[in-house]
Amino acid sequence: MTALGFVRGEPFVEVVSRDLSTGDYNFYLFTFERQCDYDGGCDLASLLTEEVEHGWTAFSIYSEEDVENTSFDCRSCHQPDGYGTKKILRMQELEFPWMHWFPQRFVQRTESDRVLTAQFLEAHARDAQYGGIPIAAIQNAIDEGSGAHLEALLVAEGQAAQPNAFDPRIEAEAKAGSSSAIWEKQFAVSLAGDSISVPYPLVDVTDPALRAERTRSYLDVVTGAAPRQSLLDLRDLFSADAKVKLGLVPPPGASGRAVLTQLCSRCHDGRGNPALNRAKFNVKDLDGMSRETKDKAIFRLQEPATSPLRMPPWRAADALPPAELAAAIEELAK
Structure with missing residues:
Protein backbone atom coordinates (compact mmCIF):
# COMPACT_ATOMS: atom_id res chain seq x y z
CA MET A 1 0.00 0.00 0.00
CA THR A 2 1.49 3.30 -1.11
CA ALA A 3 -0.38 6.61 -1.28
CA LEU A 4 0.69 10.07 -2.47
CA GLY A 5 -0.62 13.50 -1.58
CA PHE A 6 0.11 16.50 -3.80
CA VAL A 7 -1.32 19.97 -4.23
CA ARG A 8 0.19 22.79 -6.25
CA GLY A 9 1.74 25.60 -4.27
CA GLU A 10 4.87 24.04 -2.80
CA PRO A 11 7.50 21.76 -4.34
CA PHE A 12 6.88 18.57 -2.42
CA VAL A 13 4.82 15.39 -2.34
CA GLU A 14 3.73 13.55 0.79
CA VAL A 15 4.11 9.77 0.66
CA VAL A 16 3.01 6.94 2.93
CA SER A 17 3.85 3.27 2.43
CA ARG A 18 3.17 0.20 4.50
CA ASP A 19 6.31 -1.57 5.71
CA LEU A 20 6.23 -5.13 4.37
CA SER A 21 8.11 -6.55 7.34
CA THR A 22 6.36 -4.82 10.25
CA GLY A 23 3.01 -3.79 8.76
CA ASP A 24 3.53 -0.26 10.12
CA TYR A 25 3.18 2.90 8.03
CA ASN A 26 6.27 4.81 7.00
CA PHE A 27 5.88 8.46 5.98
CA TYR A 28 8.14 10.39 3.63
CA LEU A 29 8.50 13.88 2.20
CA PHE A 30 9.58 13.95 -1.47
CA THR A 31 10.91 17.38 -2.46
CA PHE A 32 11.99 18.53 -5.89
CA GLU A 33 13.95 21.39 -7.41
CA ARG A 34 13.61 23.24 -10.71
CA GLN A 35 15.71 25.75 -12.62
CA CYS A 36 13.89 28.69 -11.07
CA ASP A 37 15.20 27.62 -7.65
CA TYR A 38 18.70 28.49 -8.88
CA ASP A 39 17.69 31.62 -10.78
CA GLY A 40 16.63 33.72 -7.81
CA GLY A 41 13.49 31.92 -6.68
CA CYS A 42 10.28 30.52 -8.15
CA ASP A 43 7.39 32.94 -8.61
CA LEU A 44 3.70 32.25 -7.98
CA ALA A 45 3.10 31.13 -11.55
CA SER A 46 5.85 28.53 -11.28
CA LEU A 47 4.25 27.15 -8.11
CA LEU A 48 0.52 27.32 -8.90
CA THR A 49 0.30 26.54 -12.60
CA GLU A 50 1.13 23.32 -14.42
CA GLU A 51 4.77 24.45 -14.48
CA VAL A 52 5.29 23.01 -11.00
CA GLU A 53 4.74 19.51 -12.35
CA HIS A 54 7.49 19.63 -15.00
CA GLY A 55 11.19 20.25 -15.45
CA TRP A 56 12.49 18.89 -12.16
CA THR A 57 16.28 19.10 -11.92
CA ALA A 58 16.83 17.27 -8.63
CA PHE A 59 14.91 15.60 -5.85
CA SER A 60 15.36 14.51 -2.25
CA ILE A 61 13.49 12.03 -0.07
CA TYR A 62 13.17 12.63 3.67
CA SER A 63 11.94 10.07 6.17
CA GLU A 64 9.49 10.97 8.94
CA GLU A 65 12.43 11.09 11.37
CA ASP A 66 14.18 13.67 9.18
CA VAL A 67 11.25 16.12 9.35
CA GLU A 68 9.80 15.47 12.81
CA ASN A 69 11.30 18.64 14.29
CA THR A 70 9.90 20.83 11.50
CA SER A 71 6.52 22.11 10.37
CA PHE A 72 6.43 19.18 7.92
CA ASP A 73 6.18 16.67 10.78
CA CYS A 74 4.04 13.72 9.67
CA ARG A 75 3.53 12.29 13.13
CA SER A 76 1.78 15.32 14.58
CA CYS A 77 -1.34 14.21 12.67
CA HIS A 78 -0.65 10.56 11.91
CA GLN A 79 0.35 9.52 15.43
CA PRO A 80 -2.56 10.98 17.44
CA ASP A 81 -1.95 8.90 20.58
CA GLY A 82 1.56 10.25 20.95
CA TYR A 83 5.19 9.31 20.50
CA GLY A 84 5.86 5.60 20.27
CA THR A 85 2.24 4.64 19.53
CA LYS A 86 0.74 3.20 16.36
CA LYS A 87 0.66 5.48 13.30
CA ILE A 88 -2.55 5.77 11.30
CA LEU A 89 -3.86 7.03 7.98
CA ARG A 90 -6.15 10.06 8.19
CA MET A 91 -9.49 10.71 6.51
CA GLN A 92 -11.70 12.96 8.61
CA GLU A 93 -14.77 12.51 6.37
CA LEU A 94 -14.92 8.76 6.34
CA GLU A 95 -18.62 8.31 5.56
CA PHE A 96 -21.17 9.52 3.02
CA PRO A 97 -21.80 12.34 2.02
CA TRP A 98 -18.04 13.12 1.90
CA MET A 99 -18.75 16.86 1.79
CA HIS A 100 -15.38 17.99 0.44
CA TRP A 101 -14.47 15.24 -2.05
CA PHE A 102 -14.86 15.06 -5.82
CA PRO A 103 -15.55 13.44 -8.20
CA GLN A 104 -18.30 11.40 -6.55
CA ARG A 105 -21.02 10.03 -8.81
CA PHE A 106 -21.05 6.43 -7.66
CA VAL A 107 -24.49 5.26 -6.41
CA GLN A 108 -25.50 8.85 -5.62
CA ARG A 109 -23.97 12.09 -6.80
CA THR A 110 -23.02 14.30 -3.86
CA VAL A 205 -15.01 27.03 1.92
CA THR A 206 -14.34 29.91 -0.48
CA ASP A 207 -15.27 33.57 -0.56
CA PRO A 208 -17.17 33.88 -3.89
CA ALA A 209 -15.65 37.25 -4.77
CA LEU A 210 -12.09 36.09 -4.02
CA ARG A 211 -12.63 32.86 -5.94
CA ALA A 212 -13.96 34.67 -9.02
CA GLU A 213 -11.11 37.20 -8.92
CA ARG A 214 -8.39 34.57 -8.56
CA THR A 215 -9.92 32.22 -11.12
CA ARG A 216 -9.98 35.05 -13.67
CA SER A 217 -6.38 35.95 -12.82
CA TYR A 218 -5.26 32.33 -13.19
CA LEU A 219 -6.96 31.88 -16.55
CA ASP A 220 -5.54 35.16 -17.85
CA VAL A 221 -2.01 34.11 -16.93
CA VAL A 222 -2.15 30.53 -18.28
CA THR A 223 -3.66 31.73 -21.57
CA GLY A 224 -1.14 34.54 -21.94
CA ALA A 225 -3.74 37.30 -21.66
CA ALA A 226 -1.94 38.73 -18.61
CA PRO A 227 1.72 38.70 -17.51
CA ARG A 228 2.71 35.96 -15.09
CA GLN A 229 3.74 38.57 -12.51
CA SER A 230 0.09 39.59 -12.20
CA LEU A 231 -1.07 36.18 -10.91
CA LEU A 232 -3.05 36.38 -7.69
CA ASP A 233 -2.49 33.75 -5.02
CA LEU A 234 -5.03 30.96 -5.46
CA ARG A 235 -4.25 29.70 -1.97
CA ASP A 236 -5.87 32.81 -0.50
CA LEU A 237 -9.57 32.41 -1.23
CA PHE A 238 -11.08 31.13 2.03
CA SER A 239 -14.08 32.98 3.40
CA ALA A 240 -13.70 34.68 6.79
CA ASP A 241 -16.10 32.14 8.28
CA ALA A 242 -14.15 29.20 6.85
CA LYS A 243 -10.84 30.53 8.19
CA VAL A 244 -12.23 30.42 11.72
CA LYS A 245 -14.03 27.11 11.35
CA LEU A 246 -11.07 25.42 9.69
CA GLY A 247 -8.84 26.54 12.53
CA LEU A 248 -6.68 28.81 10.37
CA VAL A 249 -7.35 31.72 12.73
CA PRO A 250 -8.77 31.69 16.27
CA PRO A 251 -12.35 32.78 16.96
CA PRO A 252 -12.55 36.57 17.40
CA GLY A 253 -12.08 37.62 20.99
CA ALA A 254 -10.49 34.34 22.08
CA SER A 255 -8.38 34.55 25.23
CA GLY A 256 -4.63 34.29 24.95
CA ARG A 257 -4.65 30.83 26.50
CA ALA A 258 -7.38 29.70 24.11
CA VAL A 259 -5.45 31.04 21.11
CA LEU A 260 -2.29 29.21 22.12
CA THR A 261 -4.13 25.99 22.94
CA GLN A 262 -5.97 25.88 19.62
CA LEU A 263 -3.12 26.85 17.29
CA CYS A 264 -0.14 25.24 19.01
CA SER A 265 -1.51 21.91 20.22
CA ARG A 266 -0.98 20.03 16.98
CA CYS A 267 2.80 20.13 17.47
CA HIS A 268 3.24 21.31 21.06
CA ASP A 269 0.87 19.34 23.28
CA GLY A 270 3.37 17.09 25.05
CA ARG A 271 2.65 14.02 22.91
CA GLY A 272 5.64 14.30 20.60
CA ASN A 273 9.18 12.98 20.88
CA PRO A 274 10.47 14.27 24.24
CA ALA A 275 14.01 14.50 22.82
CA LEU A 276 13.04 17.25 20.36
CA ASN A 277 13.64 20.94 21.06
CA ARG A 278 9.99 21.75 20.48
CA ALA A 279 8.99 19.43 23.35
CA LYS A 280 10.09 22.17 25.75
CA PHE A 281 7.08 24.19 24.64
CA ASN A 282 4.08 22.20 25.89
CA VAL A 283 1.02 24.39 25.45
CA LYS A 284 -0.96 22.09 27.73
CA ASP A 285 1.39 23.04 30.58
CA LEU A 286 1.70 26.81 30.23
CA ASP A 287 1.81 27.31 33.99
CA GLY A 288 4.79 24.96 34.32
CA MET A 289 6.73 26.42 31.40
CA SER A 290 10.06 28.18 32.01
CA ARG A 291 10.45 31.92 31.47
CA GLU A 292 13.11 31.27 28.83
CA THR A 293 10.81 29.03 26.81
CA LYS A 294 7.95 31.52 26.99
CA ASP A 295 10.20 34.37 25.87
CA LYS A 296 11.36 32.32 22.87
CA ALA A 297 7.73 31.68 21.98
CA ILE A 298 6.94 35.40 22.17
CA PHE A 299 9.88 36.15 19.87
CA ARG A 300 8.70 33.61 17.30
CA LEU A 301 5.11 34.83 17.41
CA GLN A 302 6.38 38.28 16.46
CA GLU A 303 8.55 37.13 13.54
CA PRO A 304 7.44 38.43 10.11
CA ALA A 305 5.29 36.21 7.91
CA THR A 306 8.25 35.54 5.58
CA SER A 307 10.46 34.18 8.37
CA PRO A 308 10.89 30.40 8.67
CA LEU A 309 10.93 30.93 12.45
CA ARG A 310 7.44 32.42 12.58
CA MET A 311 4.89 30.66 14.74
CA PRO A 312 2.42 29.33 14.00
CA PRO A 313 3.94 28.16 10.68
CA TRP A 314 2.09 29.47 7.66
CA ARG A 315 1.38 25.92 6.53
CA ALA A 316 -0.61 25.37 9.73
CA ALA A 317 -2.39 28.69 10.19
CA ASP A 318 -2.77 32.24 8.96
CA ALA A 319 -0.97 35.12 10.63
CA LEU A 320 -2.67 35.85 13.93
CA PRO A 321 -5.00 38.87 13.89
CA PRO A 322 -3.56 41.75 15.98
CA ALA A 323 -5.95 41.38 18.91
CA GLU A 324 -5.47 37.63 19.23
CA LEU A 325 -1.70 37.96 18.78
CA ALA A 326 -1.60 40.51 21.60
CA ALA A 327 -3.69 38.22 23.80
CA ALA A 328 -1.35 35.28 23.17
CA ILE A 329 1.73 37.36 23.96
CA GLU A 330 0.10 38.70 27.12
CA GLU A 331 -0.60 35.15 28.26
CA LEU A 332 3.00 34.08 27.62
CA ALA A 333 4.31 37.17 29.43
CA LYS A 334 2.74 36.07 32.73
Whole structure:
Protein backbone atom coordinates (compact mmCIF):
# COMPACT_ATOMS: atom_id res chain seq x y z
CA MET A 1 0.00 0.00 0.00
CA THR A 2 1.49 3.30 -1.11
CA ALA A 3 -0.38 6.61 -1.28
CA LEU A 4 0.69 10.07 -2.47
CA GLY A 5 -0.62 13.50 -1.58
CA PHE A 6 0.11 16.50 -3.80
CA VAL A 7 -1.32 19.97 -4.23
CA ARG A 8 0.19 22.79 -6.25
CA GLY A 9 1.74 25.60 -4.27
CA GLU A 10 4.87 24.04 -2.80
CA PRO A 11 7.50 21.76 -4.34
CA PHE A 12 6.88 18.57 -2.42
CA VAL A 13 4.82 15.39 -2.34
CA GLU A 14 3.73 13.55 0.79
CA VAL A 15 4.11 9.77 0.66
CA VAL A 16 3.01 6.94 2.93
CA SER A 17 3.85 3.27 2.43
CA ARG A 18 3.17 0.20 4.50
CA ASP A 19 6.31 -1.57 5.71
CA LEU A 20 6.23 -5.13 4.37
CA SER A 21 8.11 -6.55 7.34
CA THR A 22 6.36 -4.82 10.25
CA GLY A 23 3.01 -3.79 8.76
CA ASP A 24 3.53 -0.26 10.12
CA TYR A 25 3.18 2.90 8.03
CA ASN A 26 6.27 4.81 7.00
CA PHE A 27 5.88 8.46 5.98
CA TYR A 28 8.14 10.39 3.63
CA LEU A 29 8.50 13.88 2.20
CA PHE A 30 9.58 13.95 -1.47
CA THR A 31 10.91 17.38 -2.46
CA PHE A 32 11.99 18.53 -5.89
CA GLU A 33 13.95 21.39 -7.41
CA ARG A 34 13.61 23.24 -10.71
CA GLN A 35 15.71 25.75 -12.62
CA CYS A 36 13.89 28.69 -11.07
CA ASP A 37 15.20 27.62 -7.65
CA TYR A 38 18.70 28.49 -8.88
CA ASP A 39 17.69 31.62 -10.78
CA GLY A 40 16.63 33.72 -7.81
CA GLY A 41 13.49 31.92 -6.68
CA CYS A 42 10.28 30.52 -8.15
CA ASP A 43 7.39 32.94 -8.61
CA LEU A 44 3.70 32.25 -7.98
CA ALA A 45 3.10 31.13 -11.55
CA SER A 46 5.85 28.53 -11.28
CA LEU A 47 4.25 27.15 -8.11
CA LEU A 48 0.52 27.32 -8.90
CA THR A 49 0.30 26.54 -12.60
CA GLU A 50 1.13 23.32 -14.42
CA GLU A 51 4.77 24.45 -14.48
CA VAL A 52 5.29 23.01 -11.00
CA GLU A 53 4.74 19.51 -12.35
CA HIS A 54 7.49 19.63 -15.00
CA GLY A 55 11.19 20.25 -15.45
CA TRP A 56 12.49 18.89 -12.16
CA THR A 57 16.28 19.10 -11.92
CA ALA A 58 16.83 17.27 -8.63
CA PHE A 59 14.91 15.60 -5.85
CA SER A 60 15.36 14.51 -2.25
CA ILE A 61 13.49 12.03 -0.07
CA TYR A 62 13.17 12.63 3.67
CA SER A 63 11.94 10.07 6.17
CA GLU A 64 9.49 10.97 8.94
CA GLU A 65 12.43 11.09 11.37
CA ASP A 66 14.18 13.67 9.18
CA VAL A 67 11.25 16.12 9.35
CA GLU A 68 9.80 15.47 12.81
CA ASN A 69 11.30 18.64 14.29
CA THR A 70 9.90 20.83 11.50
CA SER A 71 6.52 22.11 10.37
CA PHE A 72 6.43 19.18 7.92
CA ASP A 73 6.18 16.67 10.78
CA CYS A 74 4.04 13.72 9.67
CA ARG A 75 3.53 12.29 13.13
CA SER A 76 1.78 15.32 14.58
CA CYS A 77 -1.34 14.21 12.67
CA HIS A 78 -0.65 10.56 11.91
CA GLN A 79 0.35 9.52 15.43
CA PRO A 80 -2.56 10.98 17.44
CA ASP A 81 -1.95 8.90 20.58
CA GLY A 82 1.56 10.25 20.95
CA TYR A 83 5.19 9.31 20.50
CA GLY A 84 5.86 5.60 20.27
CA THR A 85 2.24 4.64 19.53
CA LYS A 86 0.74 3.20 16.36
CA LYS A 87 0.66 5.48 13.30
CA ILE A 88 -2.55 5.77 11.30
CA LEU A 89 -3.86 7.03 7.98
CA ARG A 90 -6.15 10.06 8.19
CA MET A 91 -9.49 10.71 6.51
CA GLN A 92 -11.70 12.96 8.61
CA GLU A 93 -14.77 12.51 6.37
CA LEU A 94 -14.92 8.76 6.34
CA GLU A 95 -18.62 8.31 5.56
CA PHE A 96 -21.17 9.52 3.02
CA PRO A 97 -21.80 12.34 2.02
CA TRP A 98 -18.04 13.12 1.90
CA MET A 99 -18.75 16.86 1.79
CA HIS A 100 -15.38 17.99 0.44
CA TRP A 101 -14.47 15.24 -2.05
CA PHE A 102 -14.86 15.06 -5.82
CA PRO A 103 -15.55 13.44 -8.20
CA GLN A 104 -18.30 11.40 -6.55
CA ARG A 105 -21.02 10.03 -8.81
CA PHE A 106 -21.05 6.43 -7.66
CA VAL A 107 -24.49 5.26 -6.41
CA GLN A 108 -25.50 8.85 -5.62
CA ARG A 109 -23.97 12.09 -6.80
CA THR A 110 -23.02 14.30 -3.86
CA GLU A 111 -23.46 18.04 -3.42
CA SER A 112 -19.69 18.37 -3.16
CA ASP A 113 -19.32 16.85 -6.62
CA ARG A 114 -21.80 19.32 -8.12
CA VAL A 115 -20.19 22.34 -6.50
CA LEU A 116 -16.50 21.53 -6.28
CA THR A 117 -16.09 19.80 -9.63
CA ALA A 118 -17.60 22.85 -11.32
CA GLN A 119 -15.27 25.20 -9.44
CA PHE A 120 -12.24 23.05 -10.26
CA LEU A 121 -13.08 22.81 -13.96
CA GLU A 122 -13.75 26.54 -14.19
CA ALA A 123 -10.25 27.30 -12.91
CA HIS A 124 -8.39 24.52 -14.73
CA ALA A 125 -10.27 24.38 -18.03
CA ARG A 126 -7.13 25.44 -19.92
CA ASP A 127 -4.77 23.06 -18.08
CA ALA A 128 -3.79 19.70 -19.54
CA GLN A 129 -3.38 17.97 -16.20
CA TYR A 130 -3.33 18.35 -12.44
CA GLY A 131 -0.92 16.24 -10.43
CA GLY A 132 -0.20 14.21 -13.54
CA ILE A 133 -3.88 13.33 -14.03
CA PRO A 134 -5.50 14.65 -17.24
CA ILE A 135 -8.17 17.25 -16.57
CA ALA A 136 -10.50 15.32 -18.87
CA ALA A 137 -10.07 12.22 -16.69
CA ILE A 138 -11.12 14.21 -13.63
CA GLN A 139 -14.04 15.78 -15.46
CA ASN A 140 -15.39 12.49 -16.78
CA ALA A 141 -14.62 10.28 -13.79
CA ILE A 142 -17.46 8.35 -12.19
CA ASP A 143 -15.91 7.43 -8.86
CA GLU A 144 -12.15 7.28 -9.40
CA GLY A 145 -10.52 8.90 -6.38
CA SER A 146 -13.88 9.49 -4.76
CA GLY A 147 -14.67 9.62 -1.07
CA ALA A 148 -16.20 6.15 -1.42
CA HIS A 149 -12.96 4.70 -2.81
CA LEU A 150 -10.84 6.32 -0.13
CA GLU A 151 -13.22 5.16 2.57
CA ALA A 152 -12.92 1.61 1.21
CA LEU A 153 -9.12 1.90 1.32
CA LEU A 154 -9.06 3.03 4.94
CA VAL A 155 -11.57 0.41 6.02
CA ALA A 156 -9.50 -2.28 4.28
CA GLU A 157 -6.44 -0.94 6.11
CA GLY A 158 -8.26 -1.21 9.45
CA GLN A 159 -8.40 2.58 9.84
CA ALA A 160 -12.16 3.05 10.19
CA ALA A 161 -11.83 4.43 13.75
CA GLN A 162 -10.73 8.03 13.07
CA PRO A 163 -10.21 10.50 15.95
CA ASN A 164 -12.89 13.23 15.92
CA ALA A 165 -14.16 12.08 12.51
CA PHE A 166 -16.65 14.29 10.70
CA ASP A 167 -20.18 13.19 11.59
CA PRO A 168 -22.19 12.65 8.36
CA ARG A 169 -25.33 14.03 10.06
CA ILE A 170 -23.73 17.48 9.96
CA GLU A 171 -24.75 18.01 6.33
CA ALA A 172 -28.47 17.72 7.09
CA GLU A 173 -28.17 19.95 10.16
CA ALA A 174 -26.23 22.62 8.26
CA LYS A 175 -28.81 22.61 5.46
CA ALA A 176 -31.67 22.97 7.92
CA GLY A 177 -30.25 26.03 9.64
CA SER A 178 -27.30 28.34 10.00
CA SER A 179 -25.39 26.08 12.37
CA SER A 180 -24.94 22.44 13.33
CA ALA A 181 -24.93 21.44 16.99
CA ILE A 182 -23.07 18.23 16.14
CA TRP A 183 -20.37 20.17 14.28
CA GLU A 184 -20.04 22.72 17.09
CA LYS A 185 -19.45 19.91 19.58
CA GLN A 186 -16.73 18.43 17.35
CA PHE A 187 -15.17 21.83 16.73
CA ALA A 188 -14.89 22.33 20.49
CA VAL A 189 -12.62 19.28 20.61
CA SER A 190 -10.15 20.97 18.24
CA LEU A 191 -10.44 24.30 20.08
CA ALA A 192 -9.36 22.48 23.23
CA GLY A 193 -6.33 21.14 21.37
CA ASP A 194 -7.44 17.52 21.68
CA SER A 195 -7.64 16.73 17.94
CA ILE A 196 -6.96 18.21 14.53
CA SER A 197 -9.69 20.48 13.19
CA VAL A 198 -12.91 18.89 12.02
CA PRO A 199 -13.78 19.75 8.38
CA TYR A 200 -15.97 22.74 7.51
CA PRO A 201 -19.73 22.14 7.99
CA LEU A 202 -20.57 23.36 4.45
CA VAL A 203 -19.33 22.23 1.04
CA ASP A 204 -17.83 25.51 -0.16
CA VAL A 205 -15.01 27.03 1.92
CA THR A 206 -14.34 29.91 -0.48
CA ASP A 207 -15.27 33.57 -0.56
CA PRO A 208 -17.17 33.88 -3.89
CA ALA A 209 -15.65 37.25 -4.77
CA LEU A 210 -12.09 36.09 -4.02
CA ARG A 211 -12.63 32.86 -5.94
CA ALA A 212 -13.96 34.67 -9.02
CA GLU A 213 -11.11 37.20 -8.92
CA ARG A 214 -8.39 34.57 -8.56
CA THR A 215 -9.92 32.22 -11.12
CA ARG A 216 -9.98 35.05 -13.67
CA SER A 217 -6.38 35.95 -12.82
CA TYR A 218 -5.26 32.33 -13.19
CA LEU A 219 -6.96 31.88 -16.55
CA ASP A 220 -5.54 35.16 -17.85
CA VAL A 221 -2.01 34.11 -16.93
CA VAL A 222 -2.15 30.53 -18.28
CA THR A 223 -3.66 31.73 -21.57
CA GLY A 224 -1.14 34.54 -21.94
CA ALA A 225 -3.74 37.30 -21.66
CA ALA A 226 -1.94 38.73 -18.61
CA PRO A 227 1.72 38.70 -17.51
CA ARG A 228 2.71 35.96 -15.09
CA GLN A 229 3.74 38.57 -12.51
CA SER A 230 0.09 39.59 -12.20
CA LEU A 231 -1.07 36.18 -10.91
CA LEU A 232 -3.05 36.38 -7.69
CA ASP A 233 -2.49 33.75 -5.02
CA LEU A 234 -5.03 30.96 -5.46
CA ARG A 235 -4.25 29.70 -1.97
CA ASP A 236 -5.87 32.81 -0.50
CA LEU A 237 -9.57 32.41 -1.23
CA PHE A 238 -11.08 31.13 2.03
CA SER A 239 -14.08 32.98 3.40
CA ALA A 240 -13.70 34.68 6.79
CA ASP A 241 -16.10 32.14 8.28
CA ALA A 242 -14.15 29.20 6.85
CA LYS A 243 -10.84 30.53 8.19
CA VAL A 244 -12.23 30.42 11.72
CA LYS A 245 -14.03 27.11 11.35
CA LEU A 246 -11.07 25.42 9.69
CA GLY A 247 -8.84 26.54 12.53
CA LEU A 248 -6.68 28.81 10.37
CA VAL A 249 -7.35 31.72 12.73
CA PRO A 250 -8.77 31.69 16.27
CA PRO A 251 -12.35 32.78 16.96
CA PRO A 252 -12.55 36.57 17.40
CA GLY A 253 -12.08 37.62 20.99
CA ALA A 254 -10.49 34.34 22.08
CA SER A 255 -8.38 34.55 25.23
CA GLY A 256 -4.63 34.29 24.95
CA ARG A 257 -4.65 30.83 26.50
CA ALA A 258 -7.38 29.70 24.11
CA VAL A 259 -5.45 31.04 21.11
CA LEU A 260 -2.29 29.21 22.12
CA THR A 261 -4.13 25.99 22.94
CA GLN A 262 -5.97 25.88 19.62
CA LEU A 263 -3.12 26.85 17.29
CA CYS A 264 -0.14 25.24 19.01
CA SER A 265 -1.51 21.91 20.22
CA ARG A 266 -0.98 20.03 16.98
CA CYS A 267 2.80 20.13 17.47
CA HIS A 268 3.24 21.31 21.06
CA ASP A 269 0.87 19.34 23.28
CA GLY A 270 3.37 17.09 25.05
CA ARG A 271 2.65 14.02 22.91
CA GLY A 272 5.64 14.30 20.60
CA ASN A 273 9.18 12.98 20.88
CA PRO A 274 10.47 14.27 24.24
CA ALA A 275 14.01 14.50 22.82
CA LEU A 276 13.04 17.25 20.36
CA ASN A 277 13.64 20.94 21.06
CA ARG A 278 9.99 21.75 20.48
CA ALA A 279 8.99 19.43 23.35
CA LYS A 280 10.09 22.17 25.75
CA PHE A 281 7.08 24.19 24.64
CA ASN A 282 4.08 22.20 25.89
CA VAL A 283 1.02 24.39 25.45
CA LYS A 284 -0.96 22.09 27.73
CA ASP A 285 1.39 23.04 30.58
CA LEU A 286 1.70 26.81 30.23
CA ASP A 287 1.81 27.31 33.99
CA GLY A 288 4.79 24.96 34.32
CA MET A 289 6.73 26.42 31.40
CA SER A 290 10.06 28.18 32.01
CA ARG A 291 10.45 31.92 31.47
CA GLU A 292 13.11 31.27 28.83
CA THR A 293 10.81 29.03 26.81
CA LYS A 294 7.95 31.52 26.99
CA ASP A 295 10.20 34.37 25.87
CA LYS A 296 11.36 32.32 22.87
CA ALA A 297 7.73 31.68 21.98
CA ILE A 298 6.94 35.40 22.17
CA PHE A 299 9.88 36.15 19.87
CA ARG A 300 8.70 33.61 17.30
CA LEU A 301 5.11 34.83 17.41
CA GLN A 302 6.38 38.28 16.46
CA GLU A 303 8.55 37.13 13.54
CA PRO A 304 7.44 38.43 10.11
CA ALA A 305 5.29 36.21 7.91
CA THR A 306 8.25 35.54 5.58
CA SER A 307 10.46 34.18 8.37
CA PRO A 308 10.89 30.40 8.67
CA LEU A 309 10.93 30.93 12.45
CA ARG A 310 7.44 32.42 12.58
CA MET A 311 4.89 30.66 14.74
CA PRO A 312 2.42 29.33 14.00
CA PRO A 313 3.94 28.16 10.68
CA TRP A 314 2.09 29.47 7.66
CA ARG A 315 1.38 25.92 6.53
CA ALA A 316 -0.61 25.37 9.73
CA ALA A 317 -2.39 28.69 10.19
CA ASP A 318 -2.77 32.24 8.96
CA ALA A 319 -0.97 35.12 10.63
CA LEU A 320 -2.67 35.85 13.93
CA PRO A 321 -5.00 38.87 13.89
CA PRO A 322 -3.56 41.75 15.98
CA ALA A 323 -5.95 41.38 18.91
CA GLU A 324 -5.47 37.63 19.23
CA LEU A 325 -1.70 37.96 18.78
CA ALA A 326 -1.60 40.51 21.60
CA ALA A 327 -3.69 38.22 23.80
CA ALA A 328 -1.35 35.28 23.17
CA ILE A 329 1.73 37.36 23.96
CA GLU A 330 0.10 38.70 27.12
CA GLU A 331 -0.60 35.15 28.26
CA LEU A 332 3.00 34.08 27.62
CA ALA A 333 4.31 37.17 29.43
CA LYS A 334 2.74 36.07 32.73
